[in-house]
Amino acid sequence: MDNHLKHKKEENKEGEKPVQDKKAEEVKTVLLKEPEFKELKAQAEKADDAQDKMLRLQADFENSRKRLEKERQEFVKFANEGIILELLGVLDDLERVVELAQSGHQDLSAFLKGVEMILAHLYEMLKKNGVKAIEAEGKIFDPNYHEALMQAENPAFPEHTVIEELQKGYLLHDRVIRTAKVKVSKAKAGEKEEKKINDNSRDEKTGNGNID
Numbered sequence: 001m002d003n004h005l006k007h008k009k010e011e012n013k014e015g016e017k018p019v020q021d022k023k024a025e026e027v028k029t030v031l032l033k034e035p036e037f038k039e040l041k042a043q044a045e046k047a048d049d050a051q052d053k054m055l056r057l058q059a060d061f062e063n064s065r066k067r068l069e070k071e072r073q074e075f076v077k078f079a080n081e082g083i084i085l086e087l088l089g090v091l092d093d094l095e096r097v098v099e100l101a102q103s104g105h106q107d108l109s110a111f112l113k114g115v116e117m118i119l120a121h122l123y124e125m126l127k128k129n130g131v132k133a134i135e136a137e138g139k140i141f142d143p144n145y146h147e148a149l150m151q152a153e154n155p156a157f158p159e160h161t162v163i164e165e166l167q168k169g170y171l172l173h174d175r176v177i178r179t180a181k182v183k184v185s186k187a188k189a190g191e192k193e194e195k196k197i198n199d200n201s202r203d204e205k206t207g208n209g210n211i212d
Contacts, residue, residue, distance in 0.1 A: 086125045093118045126170075134169035136162045136180040145169060145176060150183040157185040 032040070097114040126132070134145045141148060141160045146169070154163045162182045169180030 083125070083129060086121075090118055090121050090125070093121060130173045131177075132171050134171060134176070134180045136165040136169065136182050138162065141182070141184045145179060146182045146184075147179040148184045149181050151186045152183055153188050154185045159185055159187045161185045 093114065097111065097118065100111055100114060136146060138157075139146075139162050140158075141162055146162060149166055152163065157163050161184065162180075163185045164183040165180055166183060167181035168178075169176065170178050
C-alpha cells in the first residue's frame, strides 16, 4: 500500500505544471472607477494618434530627403550649363575663323580680327565667372602666386622681381587655380660678393657677426 501511494504521489508530481507557468496563465482583473477608465482610454487614444503622426512625419521626411537628393543630383548634372552655352558661342566663332582660313581668304586683318573677337569673348566669360589673371611681370616674386622656371640677370629690375611671364596664372575669386610661370631676376655674381663684403665690413664696425 505504501508503494501504491508513493507511486500515486510521483504521478501527481510529474503531472503538475510549474508554479511559474500557472502564474503566467493567470489573468488578473483590475477594477477601475469609470472616470479612471475613461482617462486611461483617452491616454491610449492620444498615444495612438501620436504614433500615427510620428509615422506620417517619418514618411514625409523620407520623401523630402529623396526629393532633395534628386534635386541635388540634377543641380550637379547641369551646374555648368551656363558656362557650356557660352563656350558653344566661342566654338561657333572658332569654326567660322577656321572656315575663313580653309577658304583661302587672303585678308589677314579679317582673320586676326576674328581671333581677337574670340579672345575677347573668352576673357569676358571668365571675368563673369570670377576668373581673373594673376599680375606677374614687374611684381616681386611671390611663391603663392608665381612659379619660377628660370632666373636671369637683368639690371633693369631689382633682384627677385618677375621680369617675364612665360605662362599666365589665374585666380578663381580669391583662390589660385593656376600659378603664373615666370622668369625671375637675380643679382650679378660680382654684385652679390660685393654686397657680402660690405655687410661684413659693417658688422665688424658694429661688432655684430653676420653669417650668410
